[in-house]
Amino acid sequence: QRTAQRLHRAATAFRSVSGGLRGSFQLELPHNDQDAARVFDRAADQVCVRCRQRERCWQEGYQSTRTALTDALPPILQRGEGVREDFPQWFVQQCPQFDKFLGCVNGEILSLRQRRRYDSQVRESRAAVCAQYGQLAQVLDQAAQEVSWEPEIDLRRQRLVKQYLGVLGLEGRCTVYCDPLEHLHLEIEGVGMERLGQPAELERLGSLMGCALRAECAGEGRVHLVQREPLVAVVGAAAQDREGRGVSGDLGAWFRDESGQLNVLLCDGMGSGAEAQADSNWAMGLLEKFLRAGLPPEGAFKTVGEALALRGEEEGGFTTLDLLRVDLYTGRSGVYKLGAAPTYVRRSGRVERLCGATLPAGLGSGAPDVFHRALIAGDCVVMVSDGITEGGGDGWLCQALEGFDGASPRALAQEILSKSGARLGQGDDRTVLVLKLAARKE
Structure with a gap:
């Protein structure tokens, strides 16, 4: 009981840290001068201050100059750089150093975008830190409940x-x-x-x-x-790396946790080769550890997504996450996706396509698409990486799943992989995981 109380206190402390930081982070960031209107002021400080016509432009014709610059700003911001056509003809002809002035304006526009990007990254990093403390508090609370639970x-x-x-x-x-x-x-x-x-x-x-x-x-x-679980799952896999790479950025795995939940995971790192494989390995390892620790899938996905976003701030990089979770006692199942390719579920002979709309882990909020289904013995599920269909038609895949006799999930995975290769070649890493549920024999 004392251990449970200490865990609850620790959880409360971390939750307080999360709330306190979130409150502090909601305050305005230190002054970063993101005022787009000052772009022209800075350019003028570099060019116009030494110009012999500065008094005519900035004193005698101040209102005309300011109107010309104000009208030019929206298309410049939309395009990300200024061109001669953004300014009135009279202004271009009147300014003796227009090309230099335009160059300075574009330099300031670039600096403005960099400052805004920096502020956005700071805010995202702060939000991720708060969320991590919140997730830690949740894990500690759960551990406290398990310690204090008396059967x-x-x-x-x-x-x-x-x-x-x-x-x-x-x-x-x-x-x-x-x-x-x-x-x-x-x-x-x-x-x-x-x-x-x-x-x-x-x-x-x-x-x-x-x-x-x-x-x-x-x-x-x-x-x-x-x-003993009344259901048993048989999983078959087939994979092929991109031609000439020798290393795949796709990674699949499955394990059963202590509660009788079967977890089938599929990650697809950005691109292909060793770097994509490293991203997939890292994301897969984190996700499996969180799930084994008892963290709910939604929380595990969000935490991994935030960690990937922080990890990729300098070099970029993202990973799709795909999870099928099946309760082998009841058949209750969940499909969780971050940027992953569709999952295909055959129930009672009919194929259903589950397609998410979220961005991959490391790019979006980290909250996954979730689909809950009730599966029974005889049902099948197919998980694929995006290289299998590459966004094209998947009717052939649905037909293969509809015609599956249930004998060998591995054979179906290999069939889907082979048909994909015949249609699309080997321009991307390709992975297929097939799960079939069956009643456990007494």
């Missing part, structure tokens, strides 16, 4: 396990409970208890408990059994 013992089932251990001639300590997701757990310690992790004993105990069991972990004199 409700299933006394009836626990009594049955103890009776069964007596029949086997085993003595020890056992605890039977359900976790917050209502999944059954058996923690048993004592001499010889590791034998309970064997298939035959798992089957007998499962029959006694009323649900199938699997060994989460086992060692000498102890075993931890958990309710």
